[in-house]
Amino acid sequence: MSPLPTFSTMAPEAGLKQAMSLSRPDIIETMKQSGLKGRGGAGFPTGMKWNFAAAAQAAEKFVICNADEGEPGTFKDRVILQEHADLVFEGMTIAGKAIGARSGIVFLRGEYTYLRPQLEAVLDKRRKQKLLGKDILGSDLEFDIRIFMGAGAYICGEETALIEALEGFRGEPRNRPPFPVNTGFLGRPSVVNNVETLASAACILQKGADWWKATGTANSTGIKIFSVSGDCEKPGVYEFPMGITVAQLLKEVGGVGAKAVQVGGASGLCIPASQFKRIIAFEDIPTGGSIIVFGQQRDMLDVLHNFLDFFVDESCGQCTPCRLGNRKLLEGVELLREGKCSMAYLQELCALGDTMQIASKCGLGQSSPSAFLSVVKNFREELMGRTYSHV
Amino acid sequence: MLMTDRERLAGEIKALAEKHGNCRTALIPIVQEIKQKYRKVDDFAMQVIADQLGIHPVEVYSVVSFYAFLGSAAHGKYIIRLCRTISCDMQGKERVMRQMENDLGIRFGETTADGKFSLEWANCMGMCDQGPAMLVNEKVYTHVTPEKVHEILEECRRSFGVHATEQKEVYLV
Numbered sequence: 001m002s003p004l005p006t007f008s009t010m011a012p013e014a015g016l017k018q019a020m021s022l023s024r025p026d027i028i029e030t031m032k033q034s035g036l037k038g039r040g041g042a043g044f045p046t047g048m049k050w051n052f053a054a055a056a057q058a059a060e061k062f063v064i065c066n067a068d069e070g071e072p073g074t075f076k077d078r079v080i081l082q083e084h085a086d087l088v089f090e091g092m093t094i095a096g097k098a099i100g101a102r103s104g105i106v107f108l109r110g111e112y113t114y115l116r117p118q119l120e121a122v123l124d125k126r127r128k129q130k131l132l133g134k135d136i137l138g139s140d141l142e143f144d145i146r147i148f149m150g151a152g153a154y155i156c157g158e159e160t161a162l163i164e165a166l167e168g169f170r171g172e173p174r175n176r177p178p179f180p181v182n183t184g185f186l187g188r189p190s191v192v193n194n195v196e197t198l199a200s201a202a203c204i205l206q207k208g209a210d211w212w213k214a215t216g217t218a219n220s221t222g223i224k225i226f227s228v229s230g231d232c233e234k235p236g237v238y239e240f241p242m243g244i245t246v247a248q249l250l251k252e253v254g255g256v257g258a259k260a261v262q263v264g265g266a267s268g269l270c271i272p273a274s275q276f277k278r279i280i281a282f283e284d285i286p287t288g289g290s291i292i293v294f295g296q297q298r299d300m301l302d303v304l305h306n307f308l309d310f311f312v313d314e315s316c317g318q319c320t321p322c323r324l325g326n327r328k329l330l331e332g333v334e335l336l337r338e339g340k341c342s343m344a345y346l347q348e349l350c351a352l353g354d355t356m357q358i359a360s361k362c363g364l365g366q367s368s369p370s371a372f373l374s375v376v377k378n379f380r381e382e383l384m385g386r387t388y389s390h391v
Numbered sequence: 392m393l394m395t396d397r398e399r400l401a402g403e404i405k406a407l408a409e410k411h412g413n414c415r416t417a418l419i420p421i422v423q424e425i426k427q428k429y430r431k432v433d434d435f436a437m438q439v440i441a442d443q444l445g446i447h448p449v450e451v452y453s454v455v456s457f458y459a460f461l462g463s464a465a466h467g468k469y470i471i472r473l474c475r476t477i478s479c480d481m482q483g484k485e486r487v488m489r490q491m492e493n494d495l496g497i498r499f500g501e502t503t504a505d506g507k508f509s510l511e512w513a514n515c516m517g518m519c520d521q522g523p524a525m526l527v528n529e530k531v532y533t534h535v536t537p538e539k540v541h542e543i544l545e546e547c548r549r550s551f552g553v554h555a556t557e558q559k560e561v562y563l564v
Binding site: 072151168169171186237266298309310314316 | 414415416417418419420422423444453454457458459460461472475476477478480481513514515516517518519520521522526529530531
């Protein structure tokens with residue numbers, strides 16, 4: 001795996017040094033200027049998030065790095081942690097200074113336990129170099145980072161579920177508001193940022209908001225790391241500017257001639273070949289970076305079945321639309337496979353999908369019907385009236 | 392379980408609780424370490440953890456049963472978790488699964504009678520570009536093919552014998 005071009009060209013700790021010379025409001029202002037949006041997929045403006053946490057009054061605050069990367073087709077955070085862990089920890093330290101936190105926690109998913117020794121070694125090295133701990137770089141800044149291991153739950157990628165797990169509870173999302181920036185870990189203001197967001201923040205502090213804004217589109221600035229898998233010649237991790245079209249991306253990864261592309265993982269959208277001119281950015285197709293290419297030979301119902309199996313398994317079961325809705329959609333896919341689904345029932349399932357998007361408590365249930373709805377919309381001719389030979 | 396075993400386990404849980412700060416936030420780390428060492432978290436262990444943290448044992452059970460990597464039931468020395476999510480699925484995880492079940496004589500979700508292997512599914516483990524992928528305990532295997540399954544299982548089996556050492560394992564690989 002080759003290192004990521006932009007992250008590799010960063011001078012070590014230049015972002016942190018720059019942050020040290022700035023006041024807290026100036027750091028946040030730089031982040032706001034850059035227009036960086038959360039890289040986990042939800043796309044909340046990072047500067048605004050930091051500002052809320054900085055404004056909150058509390059004896060203790062936390063910076064939490066969300067390394068519970070579980071979206072199907074996503075593996076960029078694993079590569080960032082393997083190749084650029086320093087940049088991530090640097091970003092966390094900058095966030096710590098910006099919001100006034102002294103502790104950082106990396107929530108690392110259980111499946112990545114093998115990364116832990118390496119990450120602990122990087123943390124130890126940073127402590128020795130006075131980049132963590134007390135008096136960082138000779139200033140009065142105090143900040144340290146510890147690693148918390150997840151225990152195998154996709155839902156913990158949702159920030160409030162992640163906090164529940166940190167506190168020793170079931171990973172069931174909380175009602176929002178209050179948001180973690182006010183009432184987070186242990187009831188304290190907490191910033192929860194994706195691995196890539198924190199690494200990007202360190203880059204922005206080093207090179208400036210204008211450098212970041214020079215790439216991407218008006219509402220989606222900067223570069224984005226993509227995890228590409230599926231039917232293409234060169235699967236792997238890629239760095240592309242925000243606003244790239246699906247067609248351009250396919251050309252780069254050797255996936256020209258694909259039947260469809262799933263952008264944003266199982267909870268994202270399924271884009272058919274006729275719409276490959278659309279752009280990947282928060283204006284059009286939002287993404288956390290997962291790109292799954294489907295070749296001409298793929299049966300979209302098999303794909304849907306796999307996705308819904310995943311959601312049925314990973315729904316935390318707390319709210320009814322998600323717990324039962326995903327199950328119903330899965331049963332619907334099985335009916336379609338057997339050629340036993342009427343158009344009326346399919347329409348009812350689509351209405352159920354719409355309801356789930358509105359009525360589910362957290363992002364999992366709100367986004368889990370997206371793939372179903374987009375496949376039904378774009379590949380209807382392939383779904384209806386199957387004969388037994390398809391099964 | 393012998394009384395002395397129980398006392399030892401209780402002592403260990405107490406030490407773990409102290410290490411992790413004796414409060415609710417210590418719950419998952421304690422369970423993870425007990426599970427890793429004893430391959431299960433039984434009723435007795437959950438009761439001791441609850442007493443130690445000052446919560447009801449049902450609270451412990453509710454957390455233990457929620458997470459895929461916890462769970463109270465005993466598992467084998469090696470837990471094999473094969474990724475079943477889309478990219479690994481498209482790269483042929485079905486055949487790897489079939490061969491795994493044939494070679495071990497158990498189905499997914501089961502543990503071999505000798506307590507050495509458990510077969511479990513994993514949901515996307517972040518190896519989508521190198522599938523089919525699986526975890527054997529903490530170690531990752533990528534591009535797994537049905538022919539490679541036997542080799543991987545043998546690699547695990549070599550560490551079973553009384554004379555097996557870590558070094559021997561490395562040498563034979």
